[in-house]
Amino acid sequence: MRREKDAHGHDLWLFGRPLTSLPSQPADSIKPDWQQARIRHIEQTLKRVRKLPSGGWHVVTATKTLSEHPRFFYIDGHEVCVWKSEDKILAVINRCPHMGAPLSEGTVRDGVLTCPWHGMQIGEGKQGRFLEIHDDGVLTWVRFRPDKNIDRPVLPIRPQHFIDGVIQFAARCDPEDIIANRLDPWHGVHLHPHSFARLKVIDNADHVLTVRVVFRAVGSIGVEVDCTFHCPEPNTIVMTIIRGEGSGSVVETHATPMCPGWTTVTEATLAASARPVFRRALKRPARVRSQIEQRARGLWAEDRAYAERRYYLRHPELLPEMAAQSSGEPVGKPRPI
Ligand code: FES
Ligand SMILES: [Fe+2]
Numbered sequence: 001m002r003r004e005k006d007a008h009g010h011d012l013w014l015f016g017r018p019l020t021s022l023p024s025q026p027a028d029s030i031k032p033d034w035q036q037a038r039i040r041h042i043e044q045t046l047k048r049v050r051k052l053p054s055g056g057w058h059v060v061t062a063t064k065t066l067s068e069h070p071r072f073f074y075i076d077g078h079e080v081c082v083w084k085s086e087d088k089i090l091a092v093i094n095r096c097p098h099m100g101a102p103l104s105e106g107t108v109r110d111g112v113l114t115c116p117w118h119g120m121q122i123g124e125g126k127q128g129r130f131l132e133i134h135d136d137g138v139l140t141w142v143r144f145r146p147d148k149n150i151d152r153p154v155l156p157i158r159p160q161h162f163i164d165g166v167i168q169f170a171a172r173c174d175p176e177d178i179i180a181n182r183l184d185p186w187h188g189v190h191l192h193p194h195s196f197a198r199l200k201v202i203d204n205a206d207h208v209l210t211v212r213v214v215f216r217a218v219g220s221i222g223v224e225v226d227c228t229f230h231c232p233e234p235n236t237i238v239m240t241i242i243r244g245e246g247s248g249s250v251v252e253t254h255a256t257p258m259c260p261g262w263t264t265v266t267e268a269t270l271a272a273s274a275r276p277v278f279r280r281a282l283k284r285p286a287r288v289r290s291q292i293e294q295r296a297r298g299l300w301a302e303d304r305a306y307a308e309r310r311y312y313l314r315h316p317e318l319l320p321e322m323a324a325q326s327s328g329e330p331v332g333k334p335r336p337i
Pocket of ligand 2: 187192303
């Protein structure tokens with residue numbers, strides 16, 4: 001292990017093989033993070049990625065969470081009901097064609113969904129207009145309109161063997177606020193000091209942001225890796241570890257629009273490693289999966305607040321809503337007379 005300093009000048013112990021050293025900079029040219037943060041670049045990138053082709057696909061959820069129990073999702077202004085029949089995933093608009101009952105409150109038997117109001121049967125060869133679905137092996141996607149040019153969701157390169165952990169939550173913001181959060185690595189050591197000990201942007205070319213970061217394993221013990229961030233489609237941003245421990249692992253953050261001002265975030269971490277202990281864990285992934293998901297939830301507690309704050313700043317009329325959520329007692333908070 002090597003002893004170094006973290007971003008706040010505290011001792012840091014690094015394990016794993018050291019990465020190739022970066023060209024050194026004179027000490028006085030290293031600006032504080034708030035001065036390095038490239039706000040204009042974030043805005044320009046958001047504008048650019050909005051125009052990327054997506055084929056109209058939206059992430060629904062982690063495929064492994066789907067079952068014969070029908071579930072309701074709100075996606076891009078549509079109510080969607082999704083269930084699994086044997087190996088097949090079926091999705092329909094969550095509105096019975098008879099009188100509009102919520103189909104997700106019906107029951108499924110032998111793959112056929114029975115409407116809770118008057119018993120209409122929705123299934124293959126029966127009633128119902130089925131939506132186009134794609135299972136990429138980790139996540140299930142849906143689309144509402146066909147697109148001849150793109151028949152599959154645009155996915156990043158994934159590791160061949162991995163343990164996946166998926167978390168999902170709703171946020172009071174637009175998809176661009178979620179993507180913007182991930183396009184700002186400069187907040188890492190300040191907003192998440194428990195997870196990131198050091199972070200430096202080392203390249204920002206060809207629409208790919210590269211950072212050298214020390215993830216804290218436990219306390220002052222960490223591991224240093226190089227990773228990239230890029231957007232393969234408008235509502236997805238991907239972090240890929242390109243050098244160091246866990247090389248090839250990816251974290252896909254998908255921001256699915258629900259309706260203006262509301263977004264479902266689905267984050268899939270596909271962890272890979274060449275270590276023998278990881279190869280053994282692949283056979284029994286439950287423990288690693290729960291650690292991955294716990295860590296992701298911890299980071300998003302802060303990042304969700306960041307993304308929602310960004311949304312509120314564009315919508316000052318909603319500031320009372322934000323004030324009501326604040327743990328403090330904001331001056332001017334409306335009170336009952
Ligand atoms: S509303 Fe579904 S059968 Fe009547
Ligand atoms: Fe963050």
